[in-house]
Amino acid sequence: MQQVARQILGMVQLAAGDLRAALEHLPATPDPSSWVGRGFHAANSFPRFALLRAQALARVGEVDAAAQALEVARACRSPAYHYYDSADLIAEAWIAAARSRFGEARALALAAADFARDHHQTAREVWCLQAAVQFDDTSAADRLTELAERIGTVRADAAARHGVALSADDANGLDAVSALWESTGDRLAAADAAAQAATSYRRAGRRGSATTAAARARHLAAACGGATSPAIISADLAAPFTNREREIVVLVARGLTNRQIADIESLSVRTVESHVYRASVKAGVTGRAGLAGLINDA
Secondary structure, eight states: OOOHHHHHHHHHHHHHHHHHHHHHHHOOSOOOOGGGGGGHHHHHHHHHHHHHHHHHHHHOHHHHHHHHHHHHHHHOOOOTTTGGGHHHHHHHHHHHHHHHHHHHHHHHHHHHHHHHHTOOOOHHHHHHHHHHHHHHOOOSHHHHHHHHHHHHOOHHHHHHHHHHHHTOOHHHHHHHHHHHHHHTOOHHHHHHHHHHHHHHHHHHTOHHHHHHHHHHHHHHHHHHHHHHHHHHHTTTSOOOOHHHHHHHHHHHHTTOOOHHHHHHHHHHEEEEHHHHHHHHHHTOHHHHHHHHHHHHHH
16 A cells, blocks of 8 residues: 555646656556555556656656556556546657657547546546647637536636637737646646747737746746646747647657658648748748757757
8 A cells, every 4th residue: 555655646746747756656667567466456556657657757758768658557457447548548648749749649638538528537538638738739628618617626727718728829818827727736737838828929929928938838847847848849939830830840850851740740741841931931040950940949
């Protein structure tokens, strides 16, 4: 039971955004068989907490270790434990996000929410839709608003406000949601909302507010133990990119070809080329090399 309590502490630390502390307490062993002799509760809780470890590792950018933790969790999970499925999908979503596979991350988070909804896991559905919003999904606002009205929890209300502000490209609203998330103790969501606010402010031509929001996002990310996410990575981009352009700039900076970007973003190569051109014009740089420098210099 002591080991289970240690894992629960790690879960609480992850929820509070203390990633490094969470990783100290969530199970790190690559050999789940070593848990068998520790009792029923320890052995059967291992997959759940290993999934949380995968999520925490992805949030600090340790993608290979996160993928390994996910595989370990899957290997030792009983096929009968379907209630883990949404947590499995969310862990995979954060890994996809860490690999800059933006559309895949959104799709996985929404699939996790659908699973939770189909199995009447209302609080978990909120959690999954919140992740989708942090990945810049703008389709979840109505469902989150419905859930917030139905269950009335602080998290549901904050997630609904986040979804509505994002879908409306409301920079002030995103800034306010960031403060709300921080007041509830979810500093990871607060960092992402602040980063999204910075991007929204830039599109509105409010450079000073964008700089302030980006600095807030960096401060919160550092307080979380060096958190990273698609929103945080691009918060300092000075040009007023659309969300799609911003994602493509990040992929260009990773060295992906237009064909590879087209496959990841589910676009044609010609459409990617158009986005690269428009992003270059907005940023005042020349081509792919100039766009890559925007991320490298940030």
